[in-house]
Amino acid sequence: MDKLSKYQIVVMIIMFELGSTPLFQLGVKAKQDSWLAMTLAACAGLLLLWIYLRIQNRFPEMGLADLLRVHFGKLLGTFTGVLFGIYFTYEASRNARDFSELTVMTILQQTPQWVIIFTAALISLYGVYKGPAVFFRVVEMLFPVVIVSYGIIVFLLFVARLPNFHKLLPMLENGIGPVAHAAFPDILSFPFGQMIVFLMFWHRLAPGKNLGRTAAMGYMIVAILLILMNALSMAVLGPDISALSSLPLLEVVQLIQIANILERLDVFVTVLLYIGLYVKMTLFYMAAVMMMKNLFKGSHVAWSTIVVLIICGLSFLEPNNTVRLWIGLTVMVKLYTLFQIAVPILVLVVGAARGLGTKGAPPNAEPVGEK
Amino acid sequence: MxxxxxxxxxxxxxxxxxxxxxxxxxxxxxxxxxxxxxxxxxxxxxxxxxxxxxxxxxxxxxxxxxxxxxxxxxxxxxxxxxxxxxxxxxxxxxxxxxxxxxxxxxxxxxxxxxxxxxxxxxxxxxxxxxxxxxxxxxxxxxxxxxxxxxxxTAGGEQRSVNVPITQTVIRGPQHGFTEDIYTNLGLIRRIIRSPDLRLTGKRIGRRTQTNVFVAYIDGIAQQSVVDEVQRRLDAIDIDGIIESSYIEEFIQDRTFTPFPTVMNNERPDVVAASLLEGQVAIIVDGTPFVLIAPVTFFKFFQSAEDYYQRFDIASFLRLLRHITFFASMLLPALYIAVTTYHQEMLPTTLLISLAAQREGIPFPALLEAFLMEITFEVLREAGVRMPRAIGPAISIVGALVLGQAAVQAGLVSPAMVIVVAFTAISNFVTPHINIAIAARLIRFSLMLCAGLLGFFGIMTGIIVLLTHLAGLQSFGVPYMTPIAPFIKSSWKDILIRAPRWAMKSRPEVLGGGKRKANASMPDWQRQKKPE
Structure with a gap:
């Protein structure tokens, strides 16, 4: 098993959290204070990150599947593991659907959605089939492209004098209430709570490296980036247009027009979001495959195929985008909370009560190592 | 032995x-x-x-x-x-x-x-x-x-040491390897006069009994890599070795990839420099092409000249090479995607000009591009294989008939001719022909992707390509090092060529270690403050 480097973990956290996040103007319920809502959620997310890291640090060599079994016992642990597998699969399928919705909305208006979904599923399958070591390297290669592109977009926005930071005023117009309401649980669960997926990968960090600092560094960088992007796009569009637009970042970039040649940069954005969605979808998908493989053995290829078929199937579940967004924002957010907050806290408490992870306390359940 | x-x-x-x-x-x-x-x-x-x-x-x-x-x-x-x-x-x-x-x-x-x-x-x-x-x-x-x-008492007629034909430089040593293995070993030894230079020989080929030497520098090359090279060489069982490519195909890490995981080189100076960086050379009797392993993707964009010219121009040229490599893969695909799916991306004037050119062209852009690319590939192959005496005929046919006449006849648009021509020229910028070939093959699949799904298709193709590249290895070294996995110290010699005094250490993946003690700008090069 190839070990991951610190840099790879940091890059993956940044790329994963960036993912499709700039696609949506998160926290738009808080109007011009959306970036404050982001900040609030990011701080709460930091707390979640601490919980996840505490769990991981008890058994640095174990993935989530083994961690659950050690904490909950074989039967209950396996059951929770399967639930997590389903959760990861569902997240991946939502990303696949995001993929098709985004593509059909922007660059390929007449292409049937299933074509996009199957293509996206195929490239993800290829990445998963190659294994985490290769996929992390792919993301490492994409990282400079993404960062430079975001840098160029931000630079051009300022050159075109688009951001008007007066649009962010007045701050806290209606008090902290709407901000907190926008932050919890929506923004916390997407994207910050999704850090839970890294419990499947952190144990691959090369031994002797400080996981806590590494993960926290990646998280801080990406949180600041997300808050800045959020504030910037709000400063360009203002709260009203942001609330109406389905793809605010795209609208922002379409406003850039410099010297009659630098225009129509939205394809840039589409490429960025393509990469983001690809990374996110593949990581969730890979987490699901790893989980099932750890729990039930079976070959990597077999599980990859099964899971990708489920992802394709799930992504056709909702009849249209409106229903999908509604389900995502009302029903699923509550379920996400279960996986991202409730279960980890439970694991933390159970572990503390049973004194797991402290020196000299051997795990009760047999850890099922990978490979 | x-x-x-x-x-x-x-x-x-x-x-x-x-x-x-x-x-x-x-x-x-x-x-x-x-x-x-x-x-x-x-x-x-x-x-x-x-x-x-x-x-x-x-x-x-x-x-x-x-x-x-x-x-x-x-x-x-x-x-x-x-x-x-x-x-x-x-x-x-x-x-x-x-x-x-x-x-x-x-x-x-x-x-x-x-x-x-x-x-x-x-x-x-x-x-x-x-x-x-x-x-x-x-x-x-x-x-x-x-x-x-x-x-x-071995002897007989041999080609004398000559200017290398496939890898030319303006400045730098002008001698290349020959077909005689002892001459080649001598050329290397004369550059590296170190007792640590190891040359171990073996015979490969049941009938041809070809002499094959493995060269490395003890203490710089990683022993594990040397052992792996020996192991793979020992596993070869074949009637004959005519050229080093036979060996290359046997010892390379993967067959089903367009990318070479073993480099070949005709220049003693490059082989010597590679040995000094910790690589292993495989010298085969009967061919001037010496194999070098392990290699990474970026090694193929380094020309010997980079190290003989000033670092600023060398860096510029190297960046140019990387860009043109991607241009030679992507340009036709981008043209197809833009003209077929994303016309709105172009500035209006350019769009009108392109649309006017494409008016009356009977083929869709994908087919047009394929026709022109195939035509160029045919021309290129003819140019390499034809007898020298009829060379001018090719250029006349190529330039006049297939370029000008095809446009005038309304079969292809002038813009497409420009795209194909630029793609072709870009492909020749790459200093190592075998990675340029990879770009040629990938170009066609990306064109197909673009024709089917536009930008989405191109992105898909690129992601698949990157995944493939990330999975490649050359004798245990990941192919995309030092970008993935990221190794900061090796970046000085990848996209740019840092000044020589700044390149203190040898490439880490190949063995590492210090190549010299001083790593700061010499005091006589520092700008003097006006007094």
Whole structure:
């Protein structure tokens, strides 16, 4: 098993959290204070990150599947593991659907959605089939492209004098209430709570490296980036247009027009979001495959195929985008909370009560190592 | 293996009774006879009485019982040398030899005092004699003993050291490898005069028995890589090795990839520099192309010239090479995607101009691009294979008929001709032809992706390509190092070429370590402050 480097973990956290996040103007319920809502959620997310890291640090060599079994016992642990597998699969399928919705909305208006979904599923399958070591390297290669592109977009926005930071005023117009309401649980669960997926990968960090600092560094960088992007796009569009637009970042970039040649940069954005969605979808998908493989053995290829078929199937579940967004924002957010907050806290408490992870306390359940 | 010791390398007299030699084949070996005539006849018949097998009998009373018989293959040896250093001294000595000594005494006399060649060895079987003969040695049978002497007399016409044809530089050494392996080894040794330079040889090819040398610098190259190279070479079992590409195909890490995981090079300076960075070179007899492993993707974009020119222009050119490599893969695909799916991306004036050109073109952009690309590939192949005398015909046909006339006839748009031409030129910028070939192949699949799904298709193609690249390895080194996995210290020589004083350490993946102690700008290069 190839070990991951610190840099790879940091890059993956940044790329994963960036993912499709700039696609949506998160926290738009808080109007011009959306970036404050982001900040609030990011701080709460930091707390979640601490919980996840505490769990991981008890058994640095174990993935989530083994961690659950050690904490909950074989039967209950396996059951929770399967639930997590389903959760990861569902997240991946939502990303696949995001993929098709985004593509059909922007660059390929007449292409049937299933074509996009199957293509996206195929490239993800290829990445998963190659294994985490290769996929992390792919993301490492994409990282400079993404960062430079975001840098160029931000630079051009300022050159075109688009951001008007007066649009962010007045701050806290209606008090902290709407901000907190926008932050919890929506923004916390997407994207910050999704850090839970890294419990499947952190144990691959090369031994002797400080996981806590590494993960926290990646998280801080990406949180600041997300808050800045959020504030910037709000400063360009203002709260009203942001609330109406389905793809605010795209609208922002379409406003850039410099010297009659630098225009129509939205394809840039589409490429960025393509990469983001690809990374996110593949990581969730890979987490699901790893989980099932750890729990039930079976070959990597077999599980990859099964899971990708489920992802394709799930992504056709909702009849249209409106229903999908509604389900995502009302029903699923509550379920996400279960996986991202409730279960980890439970694991933390159970572990503390049973004194797991402290020196000299051997795990009760047999850890099922990978490979 | 002792036969590989080569010309002029072993000047001391080797032990006459070499017990280790030939032990491998001793089971089926035919021992030599005491009679020189029998030996010579037997050897000659085993070579099918070929006309170029020469057996020179010297001394004795009859041809069947000559005192000494010298056998060699006339087409493999240096006539002058065998005449001056072997035949003549032996004849003079036998003539002066009053006591008519024979057997072991004679053998030792010849070996110690008479024959004036660099290395010499005693053999006991016909098989050893045959092997020696076929490698350009001459075999000296002595009457009255079941042993014979062999000595190196290899020679014959060789191409002289010339300017490398495939990898030219403006500044830098202008000599390239030749087909002769000893010349090539010498070219390397003359650059690296270090006792740590290791050259280990082996024979590969059941019929051709090709000499293959593995070169590395002890203490710089990673031993694990050297061992792995040896292991893979040992696993080769084939009738013949004609060119180093045979070896390359056997030892490369993956077959089903367009990307080369072993580099070949014609330039001794590049091979020497690679050895100094910890790579391993594989030198094959009969070809000027030396293999270098392990390599990473970015090694293929380094030209020898980068290190001989100023670092600023070298960096610029290297960046240009990377960009043009991607242009040569992507440009036609982007053109197809833009004209077919994303017309709105173009500035209006450009869009109108393109649309006007495409009006009346009977094919969709994808087909148009494919036609032109295939046409160019045909032209290119014709340009390489055709006899030199009819060269101008190709350029006339290419430039006039396929370029101008095709546009005037309304079959292709001028913009497409520009795209194809630029793509083609970009492809030639890459210093190593075998990675340029990869771009050529990938170009077609990306064009198809673009034709089917526009930008989405291109992105999909690129992601698949990156995943493929990330999964490649060359002798255990990830192919995309130092970008993925990221190694900061190696970046000084990847996209740019840092000033020489800044490149303090050797590439980490290949072994690492310091290549020099000073790593700061020398004080005389610092700008003086005005006083």
């Amino acid at each position: 002792a036969l590989l010791s080569g010309r002029n390398t072993n000047t001391s007299t080797p032990p006459i009774h070499d017990s280790s030699h030939g032990s491998k084949k001793s089971s089926a070996a035919t021992p030599l006879s005491r009679k020189t005539g029998d030996n010579a006849a037997s050897i000659s018949s085993r070579l099918g009485d070929s006309l170029d097998v020469v057996s020179r009998t010297i001394g004795g009373n009859s041809p069947e019982a000559a005192a000494v018989v010298i056998v060699y293959i006339g087409s493999l040896i240096d006539q002058q040398m065998i005449h001056d250093n072997v035949i003549q001294p032996v004849m003079i000595a036998l003539h002066a030899n009053k006591e008519q000594s024979s057997g072991l005494k004679m053998l030792e006399l010849l070996s110690r005092n008479i024959i004036a060649t660099g290395s010499m060895m005693a053999i006991k079987t016909e098989e050893e004699a045959l092997e020696a003969l076929l490698n350009g040695f001459c075999v000296i049978f002595v009457d009255g003993i079941e042993e014979a002497l062999i000595t190196v």
